[in-house]
Amino acid sequence: MGNENLVFEKYLVSKGLKLTKPRKIILNTVFATHEHFNVDELYDQIRKKHKDVSRATIYRTIPLLVEAGLIKQSLRCLAKDHYEHTYGHNRHLHLICEKCGKIIEVESKETENILNKLAKKHNFNIKEFNIGAKGICNKCRKK
Amino acid sequence: MGNENLVFEKYLVSKGLKLTKPRKIILNTVFATHEHFNVDELYDQIRKKHKDVSRATIYRTIPLLVEAGLIKQSLRCLAKDHYEHTYGHNRHLHLICEKCGKIIEVESKETENILNKLAKKHNFNIKEFNIGAKGICNKCRKK
DNA sequence: TTGAGAATGAGATTTATTCTCAGAATTAAC
DNA sequence: GTTAATTCTGAGAATAAATCTCATTCTCAA
Incomplete structure (x- = not known):
């Protein structure tokens, strides 16, 4: 709303x-x-x-x-x-489980700061971050 | 080879x-x-x-x-x-220009370390990183 | 109210990817 | 080398997400 x-x-x-x-x-x-x-x-x-x-x-x-x-x-x-x-939501990164498709959302300003620094070095103007990782979640690992 | x-x-x-x-x-x-x-x-x-x-x-x-x-x-x-x-190549992240499609590859162990920490917190087992950002490259911005 | 342009639904089209299947290649055992 | 069981292959058909076409409808400023 x-x-x-x-x-x-x-x-x-x-x-x-x-x-x-x-x-x-x-x-x-x-x-x-x-x-x-x-x-x-x-x-x-x-x-x-x-x-x-x-x-x-x-x-x-x-x-x-x-x-x-x-x-x-x-x-x-x-x-x-x-x-x-994106509107009304904090940015977040995704941990995606390859087995069950579950998506864990995590906030991290830190990674964005680092990317911003690196981008500056390359004269690159970041419009949008895309940060995440694929792997296996807790539940699926236990099986 | x-x-x-x-x-x-x-x-x-x-x-x-x-x-x-x-x-x-x-x-x-x-x-x-x-x-x-x-x-x-x-x-x-x-x-x-x-x-x-x-x-x-x-x-x-x-x-x-x-x-x-x-x-x-x-x-x-x-x-x-x-x-x-992936074989024989260091991991890197991508800065992708939305205008010209150019891909800048940058190494960054730092971001991976942070993601690893966050994953640990969530009991998530990372298999593969996916880190990058979209934006405008140097050349395209000058136009 | 009206007219010019924008937007719509329906279905055809496009196109990356996957599937099917009959024949060919591979490999291990003889 | 031959054979047999299995895996692989190319060709083209099939699938399905996303885009496009087009005749009709909506929108809104004048």
Whole structure:
């Protein structure tokens, strides 16, 4: 219940685009939970209430949400792109279990600081961090 | 010219698999350069010399190379999976330019140490790091 | 109210990757 | 060397996520 709506509308207007009903529905469904999501999950979720929003529109709206700084592309899992919130969420890194797919989110300003330093050395302007590791989680290791 | 061949053969034998001609060709082409690659690039490279290696075999061999610890899945660029060497190469992180696609490779043991600590806290067993950032490179920023 | 441009749904299309299958290669035992 | 059991292979079909097309509908400023 932040003002994603405001942010999104501002972005759209600045590009000469419109905050239409389907776009509102998509935005609100995306921000109805805090979870990562992929297009299929989002589509199913939306379809529970709104039978008139198409996959095409979802695929077309996601890049707008990304551009507006509301979400970002996250992991790729089972051949599908996944997304996560950036607006209203602290940045975090991911520990992904290769066995069960579980995602552990951990905050770490430290790693970002180091990356920032390294980027400076290379005259590189960081827009977005992508930090994580794959491995085996606690539960799966015990099996 | 390390002994990727030996490593690969050892791995294959341990799984009851065979180091066949196509697999040798693929392995050697992969290790003929130090560059990241995707399947198309690898296929073209191989086809210059060997008209009889199919895409299917390349797709089937890559997971074996990954499992053998010789390469790892790296970035995904333009809807294609990319791979990079792990055998014989120090680990590094990637700064990826969103404009021109340039990839800057940087070493950083520091970030890995931090991730290791965090993983310990969560009883997570890291198999592979995935560290990087997207942004704008020096050249593109000047435009 | 209206008109110009933007947005939509439906379904076709694209394309990386995976699968199928009949024949070929491999390897160990004889 | 032959054989037999198994693994591999190439070719092309199949799959499926993501993109595109297009005729129609919506939006909003004037």
